[in-house]
């Protein structure tokens with residue numbers, strides 16, 4: 001597949017937005033000497049990342065009591081906080097979600113020996129270094145061992161100590177994809193691939209795009225969140241030459257949805273790059289319905305589709321971020337029906353040791369009887385409905401039926417004229433007489449007409465009892 005010619009990038013409306021108030025005040029507080037030119041230059045932001053405990057404590061003196069603990073933690077996993085991201089931290093809030101994302105804190109130290117180095121078993125599925133080939137038609141390709149920010153819960157902490165991925169290794173990854181026709185989709189990841197220079201990234205993308213059987217290229221990046229200045233016109237003009245190209249971003253909290261981040265996403269969207277978001281469910285950061293609703297609805301406004309909500313992996317030093325599965329189910333339950341289906345991510349748990357993503361959802365199918373072609377479903381309000389499947393054993397004959405008397409609509413002369421649609425109401429004006437709706441004792445409309453579940457009680461009683469049983473806890477689906 002040949003690269004398509006780059007189209008002119010229309011001016012991004014969102015890039016004219018002013019910075020978020022927190023970012024603006026944070027910049028003034030933490031980096032008062034930075035000029036606009038420096039602040040908006042991703043290279044300056046990258047060079048001036050906060051990487052040592054001394055720098056961090058100087059900017060956030062309230063962290064001084066944990067400085068020794070932080071030094072210990074940094075022996076295990078590095079730190080890097082771009083000035084832009086640090087400027088979002090509220091210095092007066094010890095529970096600040098942005099702080100918890102980026103700074104090593106007590107919990108990480110307490111759990112430094114709990115968890116696994118490679119919780120997803122990526123190494124087991126690696127035919128050549130840097131490639132993980134777990135699913136039949138797609139591979140993960142790790143081209144960078146560095147990130148703009150080092151998230152404290154990162155699943156791939158283990159690779160962040162190594163040198164830059166050598167070109168020869170990247171060539172071997174490309175060769176593997178080229179000689180494996182089953183691969184039609186590659187996720188270019190890291191580390192963060194957008195920390196590579198634009199030329200290096202283009203050289204990799206052009207080699208991938210030259211592979212005839214490779215249909216889709218996806219890039220996984222947290223740069224629009226942590227270093228949105230990196231998404232500049234030069235990068236976007238390069239990326240859009242390699243369509244079909246998708247970008248997966250990684251916003252976890254509504255406070256990350258700043259005007260700067262929105263402008264970066266807007267530039268990518270305007271280049272025809274679909275954006276999907278992968279969040280990680282993190283205790284004390286985003287593990288409540290209100291936060292997640294604000295996140296997913298905010299993402300939709302930025303034209304970013306919420307894609308996955310990941311259960312936090314049991315990676316070493318991140319145990320304090322992990323939540324019970326019930327918390328993820330509660331969040332999905334709190335989204336379904338309350339926000340557009342487009343805004344609801346799929347909640348997934350990565351199977352330990354390489355099981356791949358396993359979707360986990362609240363139970364909406366309460367009972368399914370395949371033999372009787374019936375299902376008992378509940379909706380987001382815990383109302384229960386009987387649903388009948390089509391019955392192939394009783395097909396319609398295909399013959400046209402004569403119009404029934406009730407389907408005859410009188411014409412202007414009062415004579416009958418069948419149209420098969422409207423019902424006469426007996427007063428000769430042709431308007432349909434409203435059909436009396438059947439209602440249950442609680443005033444809800446009756447749906448369906450079966451009495452197939454639990455005999456001996458009225459249908460209304462059974463539905464009410466099923467509804468009551470779904471509140472509070474999801475009823476399991478009995479075997480069919």
Ligand code: SF4
Pocket residue numbers: 146147148149150151153154155156157190191192221222
């Ligand atoms: S940006 Fe991604 S790869 Fe890098 S530390 Fe954060 S989660 Fe890990």
